[in-house]
Amino acid sequence: MPPHLQIELEYEDEELARLDKRLANAQRNKKRGQSVQQVVNTAGGFKRLLLPAPQAPRRRKKSLIQQVQIWLARLGLAVVFCIMAGVVFWWQLSASLHPSLQL
Incomplete structure (x- = not known):
């Protein structure tokens, strides 16, 4: 294989590894965000269970x-x-x- 193609191939491999790393980080961050959101929703649900349900004023x-x-x-x-x-x-x-x- 010619040297300039070998250099280009190595550069593309490094770029691919870098993009794979970014993708893994993004997926981890997304999963972490979903976990945090789930905890917040669960905590909010428990808090809502402890509070009386708000009743809309029904004035006719x-x-x-x-x-x-x-x-x-x-x-x-x-x-x-x-x-x-x-x-x-x-x-x-x-x-x-x-x-x-x-x-």
């Missing part, structure tokens, strides 16, 4: 009848509180006008 729009019922209930409470305040105010006023009614 109330119907018109429900809204009216809510407002009537609020109005009823307001009326009851106003009546109570009126009774207390009337009792205080009548007690000051008629000392015999005081406790």
Whole structure:
């Protein structure tokens, strides 16, 4: 074989060995990355098992009848509180006008 072809063949062999080495390193790094990712996913899975599952808020729009019922209930409470305040105010006023009614 001519010397220049022998030199070219040796150079190609060295280049092939270098590329094989790079490929082996890349495969090792990929495998290591997959292992790390698997550990992270497993740890995340255990952590998710310990935490309560997040519940999305399920708020539906109330119907018109429900809204009216809510407002009537609020109005009823307001009326009851106003009546109570009126009774207390009337009792205080009548007690000051008629000392015999005081406790």
